[in-house]
Amino acid sequence: xxxxxxxxxxxxxxxxxxxxxxxxxxxFPSNLSPxxxxxxxxxxxxSIKQCNFDGLKLREIxxxxxxxxxxxxxxxxxxxxxxxxxxxxxxILLLSxxxxxxxxxxxxxxxxxxxxxxxxxxxxxYSLCDKLxxxxxxxxxxxxxxxxxxxxxxxxxxxxxxxxxIMLHLPVLESxxxxxxxxxxxxxxxxxxxxxxxxxxxxxxxxxxxxxxxxLGVSEQSAVENLKNIANQIIAKENEALLxxxxxxxxxxxxxxxxxxxxxxxLSTEEMMKHMTRLMLSERAGIILLPDSVKLMSVFIGAQPSxxxxxxxxxxxxxxxxxxxDLLRETFKNIDV
Amino acid sequence: xxxxxxxxxxxxxxxxxxxxxxxxxxxFPSNLSPxxxxxxxxxxxxSIKQCNFDGLKLREIxxxxxxxxxxxxxxxxxxxxxxxxxxxxxxILLLSxxxxxxxxxxxxxxxxxxxxxxxxxxxxxYSLCDKLxxxxxxxxxxxxxxxxxxxxxxxxxxxxxxxxxIMLHLPVLESxxxxxxxxxxxxxxxxxxxxxxxxxxxxxxxxxxxxxxxxLGVSEQSAVENLKNIANQIIAKENEALLxxxxxxxxxxxxxxxxxxxxxxxLSTEEMMKHMTRLMLSERAGIILLPDSVKLMSVFIGAQPSxxxxxxxxxxxxxxxxxxxDLLRETFKNIDV
Numbered sequence: 190x191x192x193x194x195x196x197x198x199x200x201x202x203x204x205x206x207x208x209x210x211x212x213x214x215x216x217f218p219s220n221l222s223p224x225x226x227x228x229x230x231x232x233x234x235x236s237i238k239q240c241n242f243d244g245l246k247l248r249e250i251x252x253x254x255x256x257x258x259x260x261x262x263x264x265x266x267x268x269x270x271x272x273x274x275x276x277x278x279x280x281i282l283l284l285s286x287x288x289x290x291x292x293x294x295x296x297x298x299x300x301x302x303x304x305x306x307x308x309x310x311x312x313x314x315y316s317l318c319d320k321l322x323x324x325x326x327x328x329x330x331x332x333x334x335x336x337x338x339x340x341x342x343x344x345x346x347x348x349x350x351x352x353x354x355i356m357l358h359l360p361v362l363e364s365x366x367x368x369x370x371x372x373x374x375x376x377x378x379x380x381x382x383x384x385x386x387x388x389x390x391x392x393x394x395x396x397x398x399x400x401x402x403x404x405l406g407v408s409e410q411s412a413v414e415n416l417k418n419i420a421n422q423i424i425a426k427e428n429e430a431l432l433x434x435x436x437x438x439x440x441x442x443x444x445x446x447x448x449x450x451x452x453x454x455x456l457s458t459e460e461m462m463k464h465m466t467r468l469m470l471s472e473r474a475g476i477i478l479l480p481d482s483v484k485l486m487s488v489f490i491g492a493q494p495s496x497x498x499x500x501x502x503x504x505x506x507x508x509x510x511x512x513x514x515d516l517l518r519e520t521f522k523n524i525d526v
Numbered sequence: 527x528x529x530x531x532x533x534x535x536x537x538x539x540x541x542x543x544x545x546x547x548x549x550x551x552x553x554f555p556s557n558l559s560p561x562x563x564x565x566x567x568x569x570x571x572x573s574i575k576q577c578n579f580d581g582l583k584l585r586e587i588x589x590x591x592x593x594x595x596x597x598x599x600x601x602x603x604x605x606x607x608x609x610x611x612x613x614x615x616x617x618i619l620l621l622s623x624x625x626x627x628x629x630x631x632x633x634x635x636x637x638x639x640x641x642x643x644x645x646x647x648x649x650x651x652y653s654l655c656d657k658l659x660x661x662x663x664x665x666x667x668x669x670x671x672x673x674x675x676x677x678x679x680x681x682x683x684x685x686x687x688x689x690x691x692i693m694l695h696l697p698v699l700e701s702x703x704x705x706x707x708x709x710x711x712x713x714x715x716x717x718x719x720x721x722x723x724x725x726x727x728x729x730x731x732x733x734x735x736x737x738x739x740x741x742l743g744v745s746e747q748s749a750v751e752n753l754k755n756i757a758n759q760i761i762a763k764e765n766e767a768l769l770x771x772x773x774x775x776x777x778x779x780x781x782x783x784x785x786x787x788x789x790x791x792x793l794s795t796e797e798m799m800k801h802m803t804r805l806m807l808s809e810r811a812g813i814i815l816l817p818d819s820v821k822l823m824s825v826f827i828g829a830q831p832s833x834x835x836x837x838x839x840x841x842x843x844x845x846x847x848x849x850x851x852d853l854l855r856e857t858f859k860n861i862d863v
Contacts, residue, residue: 444791445785445786445789447785447789448785448786448789448790451785451789452782514778526789
């Protein structure tokens with residue numbers, strides 16, 4: 190099952206752990222010639238293939254051969270970073286079948302090991318990521334400094350090389366304008382709030398990524414624990430704020446959104462996300478209970494631009510809006526609220 | 527069948543003919559004491575009761591005893607004028623069972639004889655109204671001046687005492703901003719454009735009343751013919767303009783409106799009218815074909831404020847908005863587009 194195919198009942202949408210590692214004795218990717226980088230990436234890939242991940246299989250994807258559509262659809266599914274999708278030449282991706290584990294070879298660092306899961310599963314994701322990294326460290330010697338820790342291209346990753354993040358769906362805190370003060374507060378304790386697709390992206394449909402900033406002078410475990418604690422506090426705040434809202438108005442708003450998604454003949458990504466977010470909230474509030482077969486997050490991801498281009502090809506935005514509406518209409522056909 | 531229970535396929539919603547008449551030798555209602563007016567109205571009513579209207583039965587309604595809710599619900603059904611609903615003391619209404627014929631006794635004039643019908647039926651409505659007036663003239667002597675014609679309280683009715691009007695649904699001409707020039711043009715040939723409930727009312731949901739202004743120096747027949755010709759030209763313009771619109775966009779808009787009406791939990795009158803008007807237009811354009819059992823104009827009238835108060839009593843606007851949404855949800859239950 191893909192991470193977004195799980196039925197969620199909390200504002201915690203997904204958790205992600207990634208570890209940045211570089212190989213001792215080889216310059217960072219940005220300092221390598223294209224040929225040397227390609228050679229390095231191949232060497233890393235071959236080494237990892239020798240690893241034993243307890244039965245976990247990683248498929249090798251040559252990013253050079255992957256088209257824009259498939260690459261950006263991977264970004265939409267959070268398998269890879271936007272940066273990795275943009276700069277694919279000579280890069281290699283290792284990806285598990287359920288897409289929960291990915292290893293980007295030749296991103297900003299030689300290795301970005303990522304574990305992704307539905308809901309709040311930071312500890313579990315970290316535990317798996319740490320295992321993978323330990324196994325890989327058997328076959329590849331990572332650049333490590335006794336004082337600084339793991340060396341990374343960007344100083345913000347120096348030390349643990351760990352980025353732990355959790356995607357939170359916070360429509361209530363957003364609409365009641367409590368997010369700025371939360372963002373301020375978390376920044377003071379070494380965390381940061383970001384948009385839907387990480388660094389530099391806007392918040393979409395009330396999704397926010399909370400992640401650790403500090404990688405130096407802390408243990409990986411304490412960084413994960415810290416993030417987890419703060420995330421749980423924000424989740425509790427969102428849930429409490431939800432209880433204060435007028436349920437009748439929530440019902441009206443969600444049912445209207447349902448009606449639009451069920452019947453519209455064209456839907457932009459933005460509009461789809463706006464209405465889907467209302468449905469997600471209402472489902473969480475126990476107001477609209479959709480059948481188990483309908484996984485809103487899965488519909489949400491499946492209706493993103495590149496996910497549609499994967500099916501329909503490189504059609505115009507107008508055609509995508511039509512197809513998106515068809516998708517939604519099909520999803521909610523035979524369902525009433 | 528009530529006029530609004532007919533399934534309509536043109537922009538012509540309803541036609542109305544009314545004749546203003548006063549009784550010779552009795553001052554206009556505004557010049558009578560309340561007692562004298564009441565006495566006059568009773569006398570008129572008793573006289574009309576002696577008439578033979580070819581089997582048409584008119585029920586006598588003592589407006590003094592009628593409450594606000596029932597009175598304004600009659601305005602919403604176009605049975606009586608807003609003025610007659612406001613000033614009910616001592617007034618009498620004669621109303622046919624299908625509400626197509628009404629005689630207001632003690633409105634601005636002693637008698638206002640009205641015939642109302644669905645669609646464009648001006649000639650037929652005039653023919654019936656003329657028959658009723660002729661029959662009433664057997665038992666009551668109307669104030670008539672050889673030179674001026676029928677005498678009325680307001681000089682704008684002097685002459686024929688006739689007001690012929692047709693309610694047109696013109697969403698396309700409205701949205702393409704062609705109505706101002708039409709209103710200008712018709713005013714030059716003695717017609718006038720008004721809102722949904724006649725004089726002094728705003729247009730609601732793209733409904734416009736086109737009526738004759740000139741009552742002096744024209745025959746009743748030619749006034750009706752003139753109105754009918756112009757109305758048909760405007761109807762043709764609306765239909766032509768509809769053909770120029772993008773059908774896909776029309777479908778999308780109408781289906782969204784359908785979705786909102788089908789699922790919303792609260793609906794103001796204004797919002798209901800906005801979405802209903804889109805459904806009516808789409809039905810006319812052959813885009814959304816609702817089952818024969820769904821008469822949009824009937825739903826539209828039934829969801830007006832006083833029509834709801836008739837059922838629910840004098841509840842708050844918020845409660846009415848909820849009940850209105852319930853009505854619409856019930857209407858579109860089991861219907862898909």
